[in-house]
Every structure is written in structure tokens, then in C-alpha cells.
């Protein structure tokens with residue numbers, strides 16, 4: 001058989017890195033020229049094998065399930081499926097990053113809290129958990145690539161951390177930054193991406209009950225591929241807003257420029273609220289594929305969490321309408 005080694009960008013569209021393709025011309029050329037770098041990353045992990053390598057639950061008794069989020073309306077996604085199908089570009093621009101993500105050292109992890117706060121400080125995630133109690137929430141997650149899952153997260157409301165940080169009245173947004181260490185995360189050698197991964201929310205969004213800082217899943221310490229030791233989850237927004245492995249949280253006046261927005265502003269906007277009526281340039285958002293069952297179901301406005309968050313966007317065209325993406 002005669003094999004022609006095509007460059008990555010010559011693959012058919014459905015085989016190309018889902019979330020990341022169609023970069024602007026400058027980045028595209030850089031990507032094409034250095035396609036070789038990515039070739040060896042992420043040797044395949046068998047589908048459905050739990051790739052956890054996590055400690056048993058450090059919480060005794062087990063965290064209580066928040067009764068408001070005890071039922072996501074469909075079954076929890078199988079842990080084996082969920083923990084082997086992840087977006088975590090620091091470890092490669094494909095879904096099978098679980099193995100490589102085990103290189104992440106989470107012992108002694110600290111978060112820097114700075115910007116418009118009474119006094120900037122650094123705090124260990126362990127110390128944070130001594131001060132803030134955790135709960136479980138069974139929550140829907142919807143990726144802009146039109147797949148979804150249900151996860152039993154363990155964590156605490158972001159607003160508890162906001163209270164601890166004591167932001168000044170001038171703070172308008174919260175900016176999150178992932179660690180940056182190309183020695184551990186080879187994806188960060190892909191220089192056409194604007195590392196480190198950054199995301200942001202308004203203060204009102206940060207103080208909403210639904211904004212959740214996640215430190216565990218499936219009753220265990222958070223799996224590394226889920227964004228250990230601490231990641232954000234914003235269930236009414238597309239998944240890319242839910243930044244993983246947070247190393248820095250800043251209170252700022254200007255709207256943060258996120259990783260994806262910086263990469264491709266025509267496809268990834270600041271608000272990114274789930275809305276079945278506003279198609280992404282590459283994917284209709286009308287329906288979603290449920291991981292595990294592979295069922296196609298209709299997508300709901302705000303991913304079904306309108307009751308909690310719709311009021312944040314009343315009269316705000318950008319939050320809902322055609323300007324969703326830019």
C-alpha cells in the first residue's frame with residue numbers, strides 16, 4: 001500500500017482538530033509549518049477505560065449533594081467515557097489527553113489572587129479547602145462542538161472565593177489563568193496558541209449561584225484531565241469558558257481577552273451563552289450529542305439553566321443575540 005503522509009491541515013474537515021481549526025492566516029501558516037510537533041502527542045488510550053489515577057475521596061463524610069442540583073434530567077455520564085474524552089489543549093489538541101495529563105503535578109498547588117483586591121495573596125488549594133466547604137452538584141456540560149455530558153462535580157460556589165478575595169468596588173470582571181509550563185504540558189509548545197489559557201466573567205456572573213469552582217468529580221479528588229486541582233464550571237455557557245487548572249485569579253476593570261477569542265474572535269466571544277438559535281460558524285447549536293448514549297437531543301437556552309441566569313442578560317443583546325460570538 002502506498003501511503004502519502006499528508007500534512008495535518010490536509011485532512012478532511014471532520015478529522016481536523018475540532019475546536020481549533022480555521023485559525024487566522026498568520027497562525028495557520030505557523031501551524032502548518034510546525035505540524036510535526038504535534039504528531040507524537042497523546043498516544044491513544046482505549047475508549048472507556050477509566051484513566052483516573054486519583055486518590056480516593058479525602059472527604060469524610062462524602063460531600064452532600066446540593067438538592068437544587070441533584071438531578072440533571074438525564075443520567076450521569078459514565079466516568080470511563082467522561083475521563084477519556086477531554087478538551088485540554090495544554091496536553092494536545094485532541095480528546096485523548098488523559099494519559100499525558102497525569103504529568104501534571106498538583107501537590108502544593110497555589111493560586112495567586114490579585115488585581116483590584118484589598119490585598120493580593122497566594123493561597124494553596126489545600127488551605128482554600130480548609131476555609132471553604134464543598135458540596136456535590138450533578139450538572140450538565142455543553143461543549144460548543146455540540147456534545148454534552150452530565151458530571152457529578154464536587155466543589156464550591158465561586159462567590160465564596162470572591163468573598164475571600166475582597167475585591168474593590170472598581171472590579172468589573174474576574175480573569176482566570178491556567179498554569180503555564182511547556183515542560184509538563186507539551187501543547188504549550190504549540191506557539192501559535194496564545195498561552196496561557198485565559199477566561200473571564202463579569203462580577204455578576206462570578207457571584208451567580210451557578211458559577212462553581214470544581215475540586216472533585218465522581219466522589220474523588222479531581223482527575224487531572226478534568227483540570228486538577230481546581231477548575232471553573234459555568235454550566236450555562238459553552239464549555240470553553242470553564243477554564244481548567246487555575247493558577248491565577250485576577251479582579252480587573254477591563255473585559256478579559258480569552259484564549260479562544262484571541263485565537264479566533266469570529267468564532268469565540270466573551271459571552272458564549274448556550275443558545276440553540278444562534279449557530280456557531282461551524283456547528284449548528286440546535287441539538288447536541290449526549291456522550292455515552294450518542295443520543296441527539298435538543299439544546300436548551302442557557303443549557304436549561306435559564307431560571308438561574310437569564311436575568312443577568314435582560315436587555316443585553318450581546319448576551320443572547322447574534323453578537324454571541326464576537
Ligand SMILES: Nc1nc2c(c(=O)[nH]1)N[C@H]1C(S)=C(S)[C@@H](COP(=O)(O)O)O[C@H]1N2
Pocket residue numbers: 019085086087088089090142143144178197225226227238239240241242243244245
Ligand atoms: N486550561 C484549559 N481549560 C479548558 C480547556 C483547555 O483546553 N484548556 N478546554 C475547554 C473546553 S473547550 C471544554 S469543552 C472543557 C472540557 O472539560 P472536560 O474535559 O472536563 O469535559 O474544558 C474547557 N477548559
Ligand SMILES: [Mo]
Pocket residue numbers: 019087142143144145238239240
Ligand atoms: Mo469545548
